[in-house]
Amino acid sequence: MAKRLSLILLLFFVGDMYFYQAVTTLTQNPMLQLSYWFLDILLIAGLISTIFMFRAGMQVQRLLSLLMTAILLIFIPKLFSSPILLVEDIVRIFRGFPPRSIYISEIALAMAGLIFLIIIFGVTRGKHFYKIRKETIYFPDLPEAFDGFTITQLSDVHSGSFSDAKGVQKGLDLANAQNSDLLLFTGDLVNNMASEMDQWIPMFTELKASYGKYSVLGNHDYGDYIRWDSNAAKAANLERLKEIHAETGFKLLLNEAVEISKQGERLALIGVENWGKGGFHQYGDLKKATATVPDNSFKILMSHDPSHWDEVTVDHEQHVHLTLAGHTHGMQFGIELFGFKWSPIKYFYKQWAGLYKQKGKYLYVNRGFGFHGLKGRIGIWPEIAVLTLKRGGSGQPA
Structure with missing residues (x-):
């Protein structure tokens, strides 16, 4: 089970790294780039902390639930849009590594936005979508x-x-x-x-x-x-x-x-x-x-x-x-x-x-x-x- 969990975490990490390539293609603003990683680190640190305190009480369990939802909202859209960037990279290998396409990065961002909206539906209406x-x-x-x-x-x-x-x-x-x-x-x-x-x-x-x-x-x-x-x-x-x-x-x-x-x-x-x-x-x-x-x-x-x-x-x-x-x-x-x-x-x-x-x-x-x-x-x-x-x-x- 530990190996499978590690694989899932690796997938999240790879998706995060790939999506960051789209971010740097679309903006060179250092504050936005720094905020990207700061939010990731904050969520992961919070998740790890609450897991260790899981039995401490109901409030900690509610916090863990909120953090899990936030992590899905942040990471899953990146993971699902990463294949678009991966295909672009494969093409770039055969073309001698030209600069990344702004157009492709915008498509990846749009895909992430669509997945984000689906997740929003899931955490609002999905709980009673019997x-x-x-x-x-x-x-x-x-x-x-x-x-x-x-x-x-x-x-x-x-x-x-x-x-x-x-x-x-x-x-x-x-x-x-x-x-x-x-x-x-x-x-x-x-x-x-x-x-x-x-x-x-x-x-x-x-x-x-x-x-x-x-x-x-x-x-x-x-x-x-x-x-x-x-x-x-x-x-x-x-x-x-x-x-x-x-x-x-x-x-x-x-x-x-x-x-x-x-x-x-x-x-x-x-x-x-x-x-x-x-x-x-x-x-x-x-x-x-x-x-x-x-x-x-x-x-x-x-x-x-x-x-x-x-x-x-x-x-x-x-x-x-x-x-x-x-x-x-x-x-x-x-x-x-x-x-x-x-x-x-x-x-x-x-x-x-x-x-x-x-x-x-x-x-x-x-x-x-x-x-x-x-x-x-x-x-x-x-x-x-x-x-x-x-x-x-x-x-x-x-």
């Missing part, structure tokens, strides 16, 4: 009664980041409008503290599904990312969060399973606590959660972190047909156009957004309903997933 994403998944052994059964999945609410009640209500109304049979929430209801949900409880209570609402915990729900006065205070916070799940009508599954019945047939819905690789806590216990589930049951698992699927679920002794996860947010930044998708998070998680199949088992990774860190979304929009289960297909590994 997308309904639908998938139909075929299983040869799906009980006949569940043929056509629909699931709405929400994930990563991060209520502590919300400030726009109308924006949040818009997303919840869209979720209800899907009229799904089952509504599942795959973790991270809050950023740190249960009290972040207080004003949003009535809204989330209005979420409906004919076969019920179920949920699991995510890594942020345990309160691990801030300092508490005592272990007792931290434990009390988690207990309060569990109560909030119940108050909003969600059955919280803690390494356990329930049966969903329809027309005399059943499927097993399993929920584990958070389990993640790379330093995240591994509270989840799939073996315990499936202890009472018959081997021949059709199984749907809710597990917040998609790394759990790769590391545990795929090779679990029981066949788990479908796993629903979240956690990655698609890094809240990337490109999704005409079937193509890319985000820097792909260098950290093999499965980071959408549907995956391995050994005849499926994983769906939700891009998240809310936002955290970056105060918005750019290209990877907030998601309401609607999954339709169908009977059929070979069930062979992809």
Whole structure:
């Protein structure tokens, strides 16, 4: 992971250097050139400082979020406009290194301006620019009664980041409008503290599904990312969060399973606590959660972190047909156009957004309903997933 992070930082640095060439082509004003680097150094120094103080409190975390947004506004436009300057440099090599073209530098600057405006949209309107994403998944052994059964999945609410009640209500109304049979929430209801949900409880209570609402915990729900006065205070916070799940009508599954019945047939819905690789806590216990589930049951698992699927679920002794996860947010930044998708998070998680199949088992990774860190979304929009289960297909590994 450290190598991948270093690569990303290198890309930012190279993009910054290249864009500076356009600046020096368009202006020789020493104060403007000095300001260019001063702003960069100030932002990077601030980011490093707040990362080291991350657990110091909520104010530091808010500052970190603002700095991340500022860095995206400054660096990403430079990075995306740098290829224009790179192509010019390749041409200049074959032409004996003539002076840089002012025209090309102006094009690079215009491209940077366009990307800047896209980012502005992302951090203002993008946080509630919800997308309904639908998938139909075929299983040869799906009980006949569940043929056509629909699931709405929400994930990563991060209520502590919300400030726009109308924006949040818009997303919840869209979720209800899907009229799904089952509504599942795959973790991270809050950023740190249960009290972040207080004003949003009535809204989330209005979420409906004919076969019920179920949920699991995510890594942020345990309160691990801030300092508490005592272990007792931290434990009390988690207990309060569990109560909030119940108050909003969600059955919280803690390494356990329930049966969903329809027309005399059943499927097993399993929920584990958070389990993640790379330093995240591994509270989840799939073996315990499936202890009472018959081997021949059709199984749907809710597990917040998609790394759990790769590391545990795929090779679990029981066949788990479908796993629903979240956690990655698609890094809240990337490109999704005409079937193509890319985000820097792909260098950290093999499965980071959408549907995956391995050994005849499926994983769906939700891009998240809310936002955290970056105060918005750019290209990877907030998601309401609607999954339709169908009977059929070979069930062979992809």
